[in-house]
Amino acid sequence: xxxxxxxxxxxxxxxxxxxxxxxxxxxxxxxxxxxxxxxxxxxxxxxxxxxxxxxxxxxxxxxxxxxxxxxxxxxxxxxxxxxxxxxxxxxxxxxxxxxxxxxxxxxxxxxxxxxxxxxxxxxxxxxxxxxxxxxxxxxxxxxxxxxxxxxxxxxxxxxxxxxxxxxxxxxxxxxxxxxxxxxxxxxxxxxxxxxxxx
Amino acid sequence: xxxxxxxxxxxxxxxxxxxxxxxxxxxxxxxxxxxxxxxxxxxxxxxxxxxxxxxxxxxxxxxxxxxxxxxxxxxxxxxxxxxxxxxxxxxxxxxxxxxxxxxxxxxxxxxxxxxxxxxxxxxxxxxxxxxxxxxxxxxxxxxxxxxxxxxxxxxxxxxxxxxxxxxxxxxxxxxxxxxxxxxxxxxxxxxxxxxxxxxxxxxxxxxxxxxxxxxxxxxxxxxxxxxxxxxxxxxxxxxxxxxxxxxxxxxxxxxxxxxxxxxxxxxxxxxxxxxxxxxxxxxxxxxxxxxxxxxxxxxxxxxxxxxxxxxxxxxxxxxxxxxxxxxxxxxxxxxxxxxxxxxxxxxxxxxxxxxxxxxxxxxxxxxxxxxxxxxxxxxxxxxxxxxxxxxxxxxxxxxxxxxxxxxxxxxxxxxxxxxxxxxxxxxxxxxxxxxxxxxxxxxxxxxxxxx
Numbered sequence: 283x284x285x286x287x288x289x290x291x292x293x294x295x296x297x298x299x300x301x302x303x304x305x306x307x308x309x310x311x312x313x314x315x316x317x318x319x320x321x322x323x324x325x326x327x328x329x330x331x332x333x334x335x336x337x338x339x340x341x342x343x344x345x346x347x348x349x350x351x352x353x354x355x356x357x358x359x360x361x362x363x364x365x366x367x368x369x370x371x372x373x374x375x376x377x378x379x380x381x382x383x384x385x386x387x388x389x390x391x392x393x394x395x396x397x398x399x400x401x402x403x404x405x406x407x408x409x410x411x412x413x414x415x416x417x418x419x420x421x422x423x424x425x426x427x428x429x430x431x432x433x434x435x436x437x438x439x440x441x442x443x444x445x446x447x448x449x450x451x452x453x454x455x456x457x458x459x460x461x462x463x464x465x466x467x468x469x470x471x472x473x474x475x476x477x478x479x480x
Numbered sequence: 481x482x483x484x485x486x487x488x489x490x491x492x493x494x495x496x497x498x499x500x501x502x503x504x505x506x507x508x509x510x511x512x513x514x515x516x517x518x519x520x521x522x523x524x525x526x527x528x529x530x531x532x533x534x535x536x537x538x539x540x541x542x543x544x545x546x547x548x549x550x551x552x553x554x555x556x557x558x559x560x561x562x563x564x565x566x567x568x569x570x571x572x573x574x575x576x577x578x579x580x581x582x583x584x585x586x587x588x589x590x591x592x593x594x595x596x597x598x599x600x601x602x603x604x605x606x607x608x609x610x611x612x613x614x615x616x617x618x619x620x621x622x623x624x625x626x627x628x629x630x631x632x633x634x635x636x637x638x639x640x641x642x643x644x645x646x647x648x649x650x651x652x653x654x655x656x657x658x659x660x661x662x663x664x665x666x667x668x669x670x671x672x673x674x675x676x677x678x679x680x681x682x683x684x685x686x687x688x689x690x691x692x693x694x695x696x697x698x699x700x701x702x703x704x705x706x707x708x709x710x711x712x713x714x715x716x717x718x719x720x721x722x723x724x725x726x727x728x729x730x731x732x733x734x735x736x737x738x739x740x741x742x743x744x745x746x747x748x749x750x751x752x753x754x755x756x757x758x759x760x761x762x763x764x765x766x767x768x769x770x771x772x773x774x775x776x777x778x779x780x781x782x783x784x785x786x787x788x789x790x791x792x793x794x795x796x797x798x799x800x801x802x803x804x805x806x807x808x809x810x811x812x813x814x815x816x817x818x819x820x821x822x823x824x825x826x827x828x829x830x831x832x833x834x835x836x837x838x839x840x841x842x843x844x845x846x847x848x849x850x851x852x853x854x855x856x857x858x859x860x861x862x863x864x865x866x867x868x869x870x871x872x873x874x875x876x877x878x879x880x881x882x883x884x885x886x887x888x889x890x891x892x893x894x895x896x897x898x899x900x901x902x903x904x905x906x907x908x909x910x911x912x913x914x915x916x917x918x919x920x921x922x923x924x925x926x927x928x929x930x931x
Binding site for chain 1: 500503509528537540545739742784
């Protein structure tokens with residue numbers, strides 16, 4: 283690979299990660315928005331006795347967004363849970379190869395899901411379908427999230443695969459694997475002081 | 481092909497693919513895709529609708545919202561305050577520190593819903609503290625590893641929501657069903673700790689006398705008995721009480737039928753965020769962003785597994801695998817209780833290898849026909865299943881809580897931790913037996929629910 287090529291590639295990588303980050307931040311605030319909308323719905327229902335159709339529907343749209351589009355964001359730090367029972371016992375090199383194969387399969391899965399779900403979105407758009415509720419928003423909005431998310435996740439996996447290959451070539455893989463479930467949990471070191479304010 | 485053979489092949493292949501280390505969601509989708517391609521390619525076009533449809537549910541919204549409720553609490557110092565408050569109120573009991581640690585874990589687990597996070601948050605303070613006061617290290621570590629698992633039993637519990645959605649059982653009822661068994665586990669474990677300190681008075685006196693140092697003959701310049709005045713006891717109440725009120729508010733509103741789990745979670749999430757901002761002064765942009773993005777990561781991770789598992793069970797059911805598997809199990813000449821024991825063993829073994837969320841999502845829809853075919857209540861089974869998976873969290877090879885405890889106290893050998901956690905595993909097994917003999921332990925409260 284020539285210098286200029288790798289320069290282009292790293293730009294593409296940054297672009298993909300930037301996209302996933304922006305859509306992911308939106309997803310993070312979608313969760314907050316969902317909580318606020320549900321709360322508003324509860325208050326409206328209890329205080330005014332009105333029905334809460336749009337609150338329920340809109341918050342479910344946000345849920346779908348957070349799940350499918352958030353999946354690409356979660357992949358940035360490899361947050362998708364796996365069973366690491368076997369891989370933690372492999373030698374680092376074999377482990378990286380197994381994980382590379384897993385990433386390729388995952389990318390393929392995303393590609394298939396994206397390929398089959400873009401037509402689903404397109405059809406609902408062309409036929410101008412709406413949900414069956416009183417509020418009745420167009421169906422292409424929630425239908426967009428699955429293909430969009432899977433496309434982003436596919437791209438994110440490409441970045442991931444490229445990194446894994448570079449890592450395998452350079453031979454600089456880590457000695458130990460960080461378990462997915464423990465990634466964001468800070469394990470406090472012994473001797474942590476107990477509460478203040480005594 | 482014979483459906484019975486096919487069902488075995490599908491499950492073995494799914495298990496093998498998952499063990500390869502592939503993300504659980506894509507592994508399940510890959511298996512589903514493969515079998516759809518082989519056996520019913522006409523289904524391919526409906527797959528995106530199934531996948532999308534699995535998320536199109538207001539009940540599922542409870543998952544990200546409960547995660548959102550816990551994220552700010554996990555990011556704050558609430559665990560330390562909770563621990564301190566419990567300690568100040570409980571320290572006069574023999575083994576009081578152990579019991580109060582257990583209680584703090586119970587409350588924090590309820591709020592945060594994650595087992596390893598509870599073990600890390602409370603264990604980080606609890607283990608050094610207990611060791612400083614002469615608790616045998618194995619007991620201290622075993623206690624924390626075990627108490628961390630309360631999170632998946634005591635409501636609100638994410639795994640219970642997964643079970644409820646996957647089996648179309650009332651999530652509210654599953655939540656409420658976990659209360660009494662959860663309290664039972666805490667009480668039995670506390671009794672064990674108290675008995676332990678009665679049997680070994682040497683430890684007891686040390687544990688009771690604060691910072692006793694054996695080489696100075698028990699004579700220390702620190703006070704022999706810790707004593708807290710009422711004022712010192714009360715000072716932590718305003719910090720801890722609001723979080724207790726969130727738990728009681730959620731349980732109460734579900735029990736009273738005022739709100740669905742998703743509504744309770746939404747209101748709870750807003751309140752918890754406001755509380756953490758007010759009490760712990762967390763309002764900088766990075767802090768809020770970290771809390772929200774962590775919640776998104778966890779939510780998307782679980783929801784993707786959920787969507788994939790629903791796709792998987794859709795494919796299984798289309799290939800008539802679910803039904804034939806139920807037939808196989810029901811035809812076993814074991815009798816009603818023999819099958820229950822078999823299922824328990826199966827769950828225990830799966831729990832040893834696979835994280836609770838994945839076990840529930842893969843296995844619950846399959847076992848449900850068996851359970852209802854035998855005349856058991858699905859709500860009762862939710863509790864049985866959860867207690868089984870609690871055991872998986874504290875047993876090798878994947879027991880996450882063991883990892884956490886080892887991280888907090890690296891100098892203690894794994895064998896000692898395992899030794900310390902064994903009595904608690906026996907307690908969990910005892911709870912399963914009690915639940916089988918007295919199903920009312922799980923079912924009495926939910927059956928009295930309103931709405």
